[in-house]
Amino acid sequence: MADAIPAGGRNRFDLAELAGAFGDLGTLIPFVVAYVSILKVDPTGLLLGVGGALIAAGLVYRTPVPVQPMKAIGAIAIAQTAGSAVLTPATVVGAGLVTGVFWLLLAVSGLATKLARLVPAQVLIGIVMGLGLSFMREGIGMMGQNAWLAAAVLVVALVLLARSRLPAMLVLLLIGVAVALCAQPTLADRLALIRPDFRLPSFAWPSLAANDLWQGALLLALPQLPLTFGNGLVALVDENNREFADRPIEVRRVALTTGLMNVWASAIGGIPMCHGAGGMAGHVRFGARTGGASILLGGLLVVLALCFGDSLLLILQLFPAPVLGVVLFLAGAELAISGRTQDAERGGRFVVLTTAALATWHVGIAALYGCLFVWAARRGWIRA
Template identity: 30%
Template sequence: MGDLGTYIPVVLALTLAKDLNLGTTLIFNGVYNMVIGAIHGVPMPVQPMKVIAAVGISSADFGIPKVTAVGICAGAISGVLGVTGGIQLSQGLSFAMTSVKYIRKVQDFSKSKTAGNRHWFGLDGLVVAIRIMTALPSAFIIFLLGVVLAFIREPKVVRDFKFGPSSIEVVKISRHAWKEGFIKGTILPLPLSISNSVIAVCKLSYDLFPEEDFSATSVTVMVGLMNLVGCWFGAMPCCHGAGGLAGQYKFGGRSGGCVAILGAAKLILGLVLGSSLVKVLDQFPVGVLGVLLLFAGIELAMAARDMNSKEEAFVMLICAAVSLVGSSAALGFLCGMVVHVLLKLRNL
């Protein structure tokens, strides 16, 4: 349960904003959890690729076919060298700013449009987000309260419950979706995802479980297999997140059994209620979703704080500023690389 705080906000947002097949995602994620728990023997989490999700949620025209294309491309690439923290910072801040829009404005996800101001400026979502318990991840508590509010808003949704999994279909990806997904969602975000899901996870795993033997190759191959298998059927692109592993350890996870149990719960939920979950989530308070996304975006941006020098921090800020002002991670990446080269030449 420790990694649900980083899992729920992203999956929930993509389900509501982009019509992600939640039932299929839960089924595949559940299988991933159980297999990984058995193979690694430690609480290795299965997390959505937050950087890719940030691109999808913050871009109105970035639908599920493009997200699927990104996941497949990411799975096909075994490793990437070199990362730029500024892109991660800008994507995290973009994520957070989108969440504020969800809190303050009424959203029409079906038309990808924003309506008028929300009553009390979304204060309902902020109030619900107050942490009232410390024994569970706050995102999990907020999610449960949001589900309760969904049933209060539309009690008749219970009558529409149908047991059984969602229909699993191969996602149709156009040539344009492949192109856009590869350029916007793979080229720049993938190094950041690999750094968090492979390098950071292996380092944290060694720190927490020094007796276990981890290799970057095995972790990278597992990430590739997850996305090459599940994304074709509409499952969310996944990886191993260092934040999810830290959350599992924080809440007592010491073996692969805990993530295997979590995977079994996801699998059962996807098989039993997969076709009905979306009807419940349609009534989920968007203000609450905004709060969940806000902290997910902040967490993503905070991952860029590990700079070793003033020069690295300067390059990071240049990347973030250009990416946000120009609404282009590619432009931010290019400017950051130019500044990085100039700083290196100055020191020669």
């Protein structure tokens, strides 16, 4: 990787970084659409929160550290609202504020670093591998909406990634736009009617009630904690420091930026966010090597937020689910491969594989299982 980055690890802003910037869209877009259409979250606050956090991450880390919606919080909030309409945008804001304060406390106290040191190497490899496999599974689900289209796009992507100097992601986006316009003949006319409409988000904290904070903490923030610890903290640090050894990052700093960006987003009515190893794998797979990718994507989201927030759902129709599924599938493959182990011992391989299998279901349980297994094995209580 060293020959692909500027001297001194400066951020780069070129075609490769631009292509890599979109490597996490398979995770970002579905959650954004669901938050806006089902939970009625303000698109301006949502996009501005994510975009601002991405710009900050690119400047701070100088590697393609991603910013993505917290998946457990998003899934629970969307499912609950679609089923019984008990949660509101204020509940999401409350969850973001509680989450931000929690991660700030972990960072300032040093507890995040101490907890991360308890995770054995085999368990970490298993978590990363399992996350990659779960991304691939989700990508296959999205690809299934149009299997023939997805298969063709996947072949094109693999050929471009292996043999072409063309930025594969930009080609995939162009294919997605062409498919969307062909499938929806009126889409181009509706897009042509869009005009910039500058609007700032509202300050969200004054409208929070005690019940918003309580429900946000209990129903949303609490189930997210083990996933963020495994994917957004421990796995991300390991992924970054293997890919970019010249620009290492620390657990404490990642916990700190996780806290700060959630406090920021909650103040403007945004959504809970985290960093993630899967998102980094997606950025890297499609060409990103510096924080320039995060800054470019963040800048685009800020412009969309401030000038085109009310047209967001229409604009996102340009990205069909099967194409996003291919992106997510390839990002998952990159992550799963990065988590491979050279451990020749059968016991080490057993821990890795069983932890990976559990991580496709629940990262927190996988981490707890792996740590307990290694701890018991070291004491001779069990043998793989």
